[in-house]
Amino acid sequence: MASPIAGLPIAVVTAVTKEYRLGQQLVSALRGVDLTVYQGEFLALAGSSGSGKTTLLNLLGCLDTPTSGTIEVLGVKTMGASDTEAAHLRANKLGFVFQNFNLIPVLSAVENVEYPLLKRHMTARDRRERAMQALARVGLAERMMHRPDELSGGQRQRVAIARAIVHDPALVIADEPTAALDKKTALEILDLLAELRSQMGLTVVMASHDPLALSKASRVVEVSDGMLVKGQS
Amino acid sequence: MLIRLAFRNLFRNSRRTLMSLMMIAGGFASVVVFQGFAAAILEDIRWGAVNSQFGHIQIASQKLWDPGSDDVFRDRQLEHPEELKEKIASLGDIKSVSARQFFYGLASTGEQSVSAQIIGFEPHLETELISKEMIIEGVPFTPPTKSGQTIYEAAVGEGLARLLKAKPGQTLTIIGQTADGGINAIDAEIKFLFRTVVQEIDDTTVYVPLSLSQKVLDSDGAERVVIKLKDHDMVAEVLTKVKAVLPDGTQARGWRELSRLYNQTERYFETQNAVVAGIILALILLSITSTVGMSVSERTGEIGTMRALGDTKPAVLRLFALEGLLLGGIGGVIGAILGYTISIILTAVKVPIVLPGATQPIPVRVTHLPSAYVLAFLLTVFAAFLATMIAARRASQMNIVDALKKNV
Ligand SMILES: Nc1ncnc2c1ncn2[C@@H]1O[C@H](COP(=O)(O)OP(=O)(O)OP(=O)(O)O)[C@@H](O)[C@H]1O
Ligand SMILES: [Mg+2]
Numbered sequence: 001m002a003s004p005i006a007g008l009p010i011a012v013v014t015a016v017t018k019e020y021r022l023g024q025q026l027v028s029a030l031r032g033v034d035l036t037v038y039q040g041e042f043l044a045l046a047g048s049s050g051s052g053k054t055t056l057l058n059l060l061g062c063l064d065t066p067t068s069g070t071i072e073v074l075g076v077k078t079m080g081a082s083d084t085e086a087a088h089l090r091a092n093k094l095g096f097v098f099q100n101f102n103l104i105p106v107l108s109a110v111e112n113v114e115y116p117l118l119k120r121h122m123t124a125r126d127r128r129e130r131a132m133q134a135l136a137r138v139g140l141a142e143r144m145m146h147r148p149d150e151l152s153g154g155q156r157q158r159v160a161i162a163r164a165i166v167h168d169p170a171l172v173i174a175d176e177p178t179a180a181l182d183k184k185t186a187l188e189i190l191d192l193l194a195e196l197r198s199q200m201g202l203t204v205v206m207a208s209h210d211p212l213a214l215s216k217a218s219r220v221v222e223v224s225d226g227m228l229v230k231g232q233s
Numbered sequence: 234m235l236i237r238l239a240f241r242n243l244f245r246n247s248r249r250t251l252m253s254l255m256m257i258a259g260g261f262a263s264v265v266v267f268q269g270f271a272a273a274i275l276e277d278i279r280w281g282a283v284n285s286q287f288g289h290i291q292i293a294s295q296k297l298w299d300p301g302s303d304d305v306f307r308d309r310q311l312e313h314p315e316e317l318k319e320k321i322a323s324l325g326d327i328k329s330v331s332a333r334q335f336f337y338g339l340a341s342t343g344e345q346s347v348s349a350q351i352i353g354f355e356p357h358l359e360t361e362l363i364s365k366e367m368i369i370e371g372v373p374f375t376p377p378t379k380s381g382q383t384i385y386e387a388a389v390g391e392g393l394a395r396l397l398k399a400k401p402g403q404t405l406t407i408i409g410q411t412a413d414g415g416i417n418a419i420d421a422e423i424k425f426l427f428r429t430v431v432q433e434i435d436d437t438t439v440y441v442p443l444s445l446s447q448k449v450l451d452s453d454g455a456e457r458v459v460i461k462l463k464d465h466d467m468v469a470e471v472l473t474k475v476k477a478v479l480p481d482g483t484q485a486r487g488w489r490e491l492s493r494l495y496n497q498t499e500r501y502f503e504t505q506n507a508v509v510a511g512i513i514l515a516l517i518l519l520s521i522t523s524t525v526g527m528s529v530s531e532r533t534g535e536i537g538t539m540r541a542l543g544d545t546k547p548a549v550l551r552l553f554a555l556e557g558l559l560l561g562g563i564g565g566v567i568g569a570i571l572g573y574t575i576s577i578i579l580t581a582v583k584v585p586i587v588l589p590g591a592t593q594p595i596p597v598r599v600t601h602l603p604s605a606y607v608l609a610f611l612l613t614v615f616a617a618f619l620a621t622m623i624a625a626r627r628a629s630q631m632n633i634v635d636a637l638k639k640n641v
Contacts, residue, residue, distance in 0.1 A: 061541065063633045084545050087544065087548075090542065091543020092543070096542065098640065102537075102538040104538070105535075106241035106242055107238065107241075111234065115542060119543060119544070119548075
């Protein structure tokens with residue numbers, strides 16, 4: 001099968017299902033998904049609310065394991081990985097951007113960006129320098145000492161993006177990164193993600209139902225009722 | 234940076250943290266004050282035991298310490314107290330060594346007769362047994378003469394004097410059984426009435442010069458030899474030296490072995506201190522568990538984020554543990570300052586208390602006991618650690634995806 005994007009596979013999802021138990025009921029969030037994410041692409045997962053986008057992103061981000069099927073992220077099969085192995089993979093190779101920014105409120109912008117580096121053997125000075133560089137990349141260098149509650153939504157999401165890229169991850173996972181922002185700010189954030197992707201050679205997988213967001217992606221895959229719409233994997 | 238983060242997290246809800254800190258500090262201070270108070274009382278009892286009762290070390294016949302039913306009076310006596318005293322005096326570190334005699338007898342003023350315990354001692358050597366401050370009426374004993382003549386004088390305890398209607402200057406007839414079993418009666422002049430710190434002594438005791446008691450008993454012996462040391466901490470050391478030179482059939486005992494009151498009080502306070510420490514441990518445990526527990530609940534979303542960013546379970550545990558330890562540590566420091574201040578204030582205010590069996594109230598004192606501070610600190614940090622672990626385990630065990638949903 002010819003891939004639409006030149007690049008090596010970074011993540012491979014094969015025949016994945018995910019069921020949640022809700023009381024007596026079993027909810028099928030994913031029902032047989034096959035998907036390959038290629039290096040360097042900006043992949044968008046589209047689909048209505050409840051279709052299974054977040055579930056799929058959580059599996060790709062090694063935050064959860066599938067009920068059946070296999071997922072290989074950067075050569076690691078997530079089913080067999082221990083809790084600690086998954087944590088190390090996330091710490092070293094993955095970056096996360098969330099809908100609600102998820103910054104740590106008691107830390108300043110630059111400290112938030114430093115946070116993923118705490119797990120590295122680095123001097124405080126190097127850590128600070130890396131964080132500053134990342135903040136500069138997202139255009140927030142002069143706000144480094146501000147706490148999240150002193151920043152606007154767009155600025156907070158920039159800090160979150162800086163935090164997601166500070167350790168040069170192989171894959172950035174963004175779940176509805178613009179859903180909490182107004183249209184103009186959303187556009188800025190999307191442009192920033194696209195720009196970082198091309199500058200740094202990042203791979204980005206984003207879930208969104210915002211048409212604007214989808215227009216910025218290099219590839220769009222639609223999720224519907226726990227399955228990918230045919231011919232898109 | 235982790236410590237900075239823990240510190241800031243701690244003061245996110247500053248009211249709750251302050252409440253918790255007050256609880257911990259209060260608990261810490263209670264331990265320190267209670268133990269310091271107990272230590273001060275024990276010091277007072279020790280002082281009384283050494284100075285008004287036992288001296289530091291006593292030597293007596295083995296049969297006085299462990300009486301048998303067939304013993305006769307002479308078995309319980311030291312035969313050559315003077316020789317023994319000289320031998321002990323040459324050992325060093327000794328302030329005084331003197332002999333005491335003791336017997337039950339009848340004290341009579343002619344008008345009233347009351348049974349009493351008669352203690353013969355050497356007033357010029359044992360100056361603290363009946364100090365000048367204890368004389369409530371009359372004048373001290375006449376000092377002994379070179380030739381060692383018998384001094385016909387007596388001193389009567391306050392309570393006993395009331396029963397006898399005795400006054401200084403009167404004649405007191407002391408009747409006792411001689412070493413050989415006969416009855417002897419000797420007249421002595423009452424020199425003074427006394428009040429010690431121990432009620433029981435004041436109600437039952439007649440003090441006389443050793444020579445007079447020997448006269449009544451018709452014996453040169455003594456019941457015991459009493460040693461006072463220059464330095465209180467030397468007891469164990471001197472005791473060993475004394476034991477090495479003791480004649481056969483005699484035994485030496487330290488004041489601690491002799492003072493039942495001290496031992497009982499010490500045991501009582503040990504129990505009380507343990508109970509206080511236990512209660513406080515529980516309070517601190519509860520307080521920190523709830524503080525950290527609430528913090529964990531409120532920060533569920535954040536915990537999800539931390540885990541998503543690659544923190545392992547132990548890393549999450551570590552952060553909360555650090556917060557708990559900081560809470561305990563800061564609480565401990567405040568507690569130490571609080572405890573120290575309360576100790577000083579209580580001591581300065583001089584609240585009067587009457588110890589069991591004592592005649593007069595003494596002002597409350599609180600000793601600054603370094604060991605109590607160490608114990609309280611260990612207790613606090615241990616409680617903080619344990620409580621945090623209980624609360625933080627829940628944080629680290631959380632499902633990441635569920636926790637992340639709490640971010641709104
Ligand atoms: N923890 C859970 N327990 C039970 N059911 C769940 C759980 N998480 C998700 N689901 C269900 O799985 C399905 C897919 O949910 P998911 O969150 O992946 O959808 P989504 O495409 O991200 O939707 P949205 O656009 O609203 O974010 C939904 O039906 C949802 O109710
Ligand atoms: Mg979603």
